[in-house]
Amino acid sequence: MKYCLFVLVLTSLVAQGAETATRRFEFTYTARVEPPTASSSPGCLRVWLPVPQNDDFQQIENLRVDSPLPHRFTAEAKYGNRMICVESGQPLAAPVIVTVRFNVKRCEQTARDAATPQLALFTQPSRLTIVNDDIHKLAADITQGKNGPLEQARAIYDYVQAHMAYDKTGDGWGRGDTAHACRVGKGNCTDFHALFISLALARGIPARFHVGFPLPANKTEGEIAGYHCWAEFHIEGRGWIPVDASEAWKNKAKLDYFFGRLDPNRVEFSIGRDLVLNPTQAGEPLNFFIYPYAELDGKPLAGVKREVRFRDLATN
DSSP: OHHHHHHHHHHHHHHHTOOOOEEEEEEEEEEEEOOOOTTSOOOOEEEEEEEOOOBTTEEEEEEEEEOSSOEEEEEOTTTOOEEEEEEEOSOOSSOEEEEEEEEEEEEOBOOBOSOOTTGGGGGSOOSSSOOOHHHHHHHHHHTTTOOHHHHHHHHHHHHHHHHOEEOOOSSSTTSOOHHHHHHHOEEOHHHHHHHHHHHHHHTTOOEEEEEEEEOOTTOSEEEOOSOEEEEEEEETTTEEEEEOHHHHHHOGGGTTTTBTOBOSSEEEEEEOSSBOOSSOOSSOOBSOOOSOEEEETTEEOOOOEEEEEEEEOOOO
């Protein structure tokens, strides 16, 4: 019965364009690269920073870049994620500090994009979001007796709630590794949604990974310590339906809310896993793209610092 009720509510929201909550804020994203040590190569530096883009629930305005080095806007080919690439072929005598500022209008998110030309992209596993025999069996057990992909997706969502705990202790969490999530039953938002996506794919339900930054609901400005991610699954005729399994785990009262809706306390930066940047990085594809990535003479450069801040703006 609750699945039928959800379908009716979801359909009503999409059809009527129900009024939704909105949040407006200024966002500041800073990356800092220190000069290499005397023993390091002083050669070609490249730094990539993710850049958010507009969609049905997020509008980006007044984007500006402050960089001491030449920069350009690019996009990766597979998913269309935008980025800034900062480049220098000269030895660095001082830290490179790149700051990106923009305004965001973020609305409460419901279902979207009933027509998706690239749907096939989201039917395949990634390097860590696996679909093997064990995942197929688990998904079949979880969804036994469920009618249609929406009921199956809800059964998977409920299983993730029951199996996982939001717990960032120990090793291996935060990579979005389905096998690890199955084995230990704990992790952060990346691990919750890797498990959800793997199980959905095993049942033939297209699903995709989104990553951005969270905004505290009870603050109007400040620093943001880390990223947040969520997922969407696709139902033919209804489009992409969002889920935030880890936030639901933290707030049990919003278990039903986060199956089909997302609050506006976030900004999305990129989508997908195993990302090849533009220009192509020399290192391995990125597991996901939310923090600055740098290479010096074609070798990954560790120690890039970042600072992320927000400030609420008037909503009128």
